[in-house]
Amino acid sequence: MSKRVAIIGIGTTGFRATTPDVSYRELTYEAAMKAYLEARIEPKDVDSFVATSEDFFEGYSIADEYSPDQLGAVLKPIYTIPGDFIHSLASAYMMILSGIGPISVVQGLSKASNMLTLSEMVTFAMDPIYNRPLKESPHAVAGLEMARFMYETGATREQCARVVVKNKRNALNNPYAGHGVLIDTDYVLNSEVISYPLTQMDISPHSDGAVVVVLAEEETAKALCDQPIWIRGIGWCSDTPGLETRNWGEAIYAQMAGEMAYKMAGIRYPRKEIHFAEINDEFSYKELQHLEALRICKKGEAGPLTEIGGTEINGEFPVNPSGGNLGVGNLYELNGGLKVLEVVRQLRGEAGKNQLKNMTTGLAQSWRGVPTTTGTVVILSN
Amino acid sequence: MEITEKMVAKTATKLSADEIQKGKVLSVKWTPKLKYAWDNGPAIGRYLAELKNGKIIAKKCDKCHRIMIPPRMFCELCWVPTGEWIYVQDTGIVNTWVVSYVDWKATRLDIEGGVRPLTPAVIEIDGASKGMGILHHLNDVDPWKIYRGMKVKAVWKPPEERTGAITDIKYFKPIK
Numbered sequence: 001m002s003k004r005v006a007i008i009g010i011g012t013t014g015f016r017a018t019t020p021d022v023s024y025r026e027l028t029y030e031a032a033m034k035a036y037l038e039a040r041i042e043p044k045d046v047d048s049f050v051a052t053s054e055d056f057f058e059g060y061s062i063a064d065e066y067s068p069d070q071l072g073a074v075l076k077p078i079y080t081i082p083g084d085f086i087h088s089l090a091s092a093y094m095m096i097l098s099g100i101g102p103i104s105v106v107q108g109l110s111k112a113s114n115m116l117t118l119s120e121m122v123t124f125a126m127d128p129i130y131n132r133p134l135k136e137s138p139h140a141v142a143g144l145e146m147a148r149f150m151y152e153t154g155a156t157r158e159q160c161a162r163v164v165v166k167n168k169r170n171a172l173n174n175p176y177a178g179h180g181v182l183i184d185t186d187y188v189l190n191s192e193v194i195s196y197p198l199t200q201m202d203i204s205p206h207s208d209g210a211v212v213v214v215l216a217e218e219e220t221a222k223a224l225c226d227q228p229i230w231i232r233g234i235g236w237c238s239d240t241p242g243l244e245t246r247n248w249g250e251a252i253y254a255q256m257a258g259e260m261a262y263k264m265a266g267i268r269y270p271r272k273e274i275h276f277a278e279i280n281d282e283f284s285y286k287e288l289q290h291l292e293a294l295r296i297c298k299k300g301e302a303g304p305l306t307e308i309g310g311t312e313i314n315g316e317f318p319v320n321p322s323g324g325n326l327g328v329g330n331l332y333e334l335n336g337g338l339k340v341l342e343v344v345r346q347l348r349g350e351a352g353k354n355q356l357k358n359m360t361t362g363l364a365q366s367w368r369g370v371p372t373t374t375g376t377v378v379i380l381s382n
Numbered sequence: 383m384e385i386t387e388k389m390v391a392k393t394a395t396k397l398s399a400d401e402i403q404k405g406k407v408l409s410v411k412w413t414p415k416l417k418y419a420w421d422n423g424p425a426i427g428r429y430l431a432e433l434k435n436g437k438i439i440a441k442k443c444d445k446c447h448r449i450m451i452p453p454r455m456f457c458e459l460c461w462v463p464t465g466e467w468i469y470v471q472d473t474g475i476v477n478t479w480v481v482s483y484v485d486w487k488a489t490r491l492d493i494e495g496g497v498r499p500l501t502p503a504v505i506e507i508d509g510a511s512k513g514m515g516i517l518h519h520l521n522d523v524d525p526w527k528i529y530r531g532m533k534v535k536a537v538w539k540p541p542e543e544r545t546g547a548i549t550d551i552k553y554f555k556p557i558k
């Protein structure tokens with residue numbers, strides 16, 4: 001890699017179950033203002049902007065047209081990625097490397113509380129001819145995957161429940177998190193059955209919020225920032241979408257996205273060369289499944305490692321010190337933004353009571369949620 | 383032969399419009415339930431609340447001095463939070479307009495049967511900065527006698543019928 005690219009500023013509103021006091025405009029404006037202030041730039045200094053949104057989540061068609069104002073991107077080069085936040089990060093990274101200009105900005109937003117018919121919106125993502133007429137719940141799709149994953153790896157409901165307990169506890173010490181709570185595994189195991197083996201507490205509750213990141217090419221990054229966080233590797237991948245033919249046990253999309261990022265970063269042994277990870281845990285079992293896909297754990301090892309506390313903040317390989325999606329919330333297309341935010345905070349030593357020690361490299365991973373088979377990974381170092 | 387032609391020739395069954403209309407082929411109907419409750423935020427929230435009061439409110443940028451409607455909490459050009467709230471007039475001038483023979487569903491209006499064409503217009507509001515205005519309907523005017531710069535005034539719904547919506551203004555009509 002000839003040039004390096006760093007995160008030189010990151011801003012967020014934090015994440016809450018509802019944000020009735022502001023529109024999506026003020027949410028993004030707050031996150032952008034904080035990010036620009038940190039990066040010591042103004043919008044006029046930015047060479048390209050990448051926003052992230054999905055029309056059905058926003059409730060507008062061509063929702064991307066509404067993204068310039070609150071980023072200070074009016075009459076500037078901007079486009080929108082209808083994917084995960086880390087897809088947008090990859091796009092901005094490429095723009096810098098391709099010579100568009102040294103500074104690029106990435107935006108992501110969740111106004112999940114404004115979507116009153118979330119379940120119907122997700123069902124609408126299924127094939128209209130041969131899936132949708134069956135009227136299955138989106139949570140049934142997650143349940144199907146959880147059942148197959150448990151069968152193939154020997155993971156147990158108790159181990160999945162440990163993920164929930166850990167992440168919701170971590171969230172209590174994250175000022176940005178809205179769903180922290182102290183519970184035990186019995187509480188999770190006895191919560192309302194949704195699509196067995198999936199129960200209510202295995203599902204991350206939704207949250208609102210915004211994240212804006214400023215990226216810069218090496219020379220600019222060093223001039224503007226005392227603590228640049230370098231993008232070492234980035235990857236993304238989509239499996240075949242079919243509910244009939246996908247691999248239900250393994251998250252191949254996460255594996256391939258991870259391998260792409262590892263190759264770029266020159267990482268051969270992720271468990272050793274990466275020191276902690278923010279992993280998509282939209283459902284409890286996904287944390288275990290993703291850890292195995294990313295080669296941080298061997299197949300069947302993520303559950304037992306979790307059970308002995310190996311993924312706790314003081315464990316051998318901390319996972320989701322932020323509280324993850326289970327503790328911070330499901331932010332839909334912003335989920336990758338939450339993961340990047342926490343890895344950056346950790347690498348800068350800004351994670352407060354959840355601060356990890358003796359680490360220099362973290363991994364942020366995201367998934368686009370049910371019913372998708374799309375994943376993203378970015379590896380960051382200080 | 384193109385690949386598509388080959389596929390059509392070997393595998394396709396030709397259908398008539400009649401067969402489709404009579405339901406002789408599989409047809410899937412799905413009415414998506416897509417409901418949103420958008421948070422307006424302080425700027426649009428107050429804009430709508432003031433419309434209910436029969437008033438139009440703007441917000442001023444202290445840097446570029448633009449008085450902006452719809453109001454916003456930050457100036458998208460100067461990248462600073464906006465300053466004071468300012469009431470503007472419910473009068474203005476026509477910036478651009480159109481005489482439309484189709485409605486929003488692209489259905490033709492029965493113009494020959496006496497239906498009045500629709501006349502959507504952008505109205506620059508008096509008291510707001512140049513170029514700042516409201517998209518609304520013009521009415522009480524011959525569609526063919528509208529002109530650029532024509533002075534117009536809001537026709538409001540009676541107070542008890544207002545809901546805090548842009549439709550609290552029924553339309554704009556010409557004034558001297």
Ligand SMILES: [Zn+2]
Nearest residue numbers: 443446457460
């Ligand atoms: Zn201004």
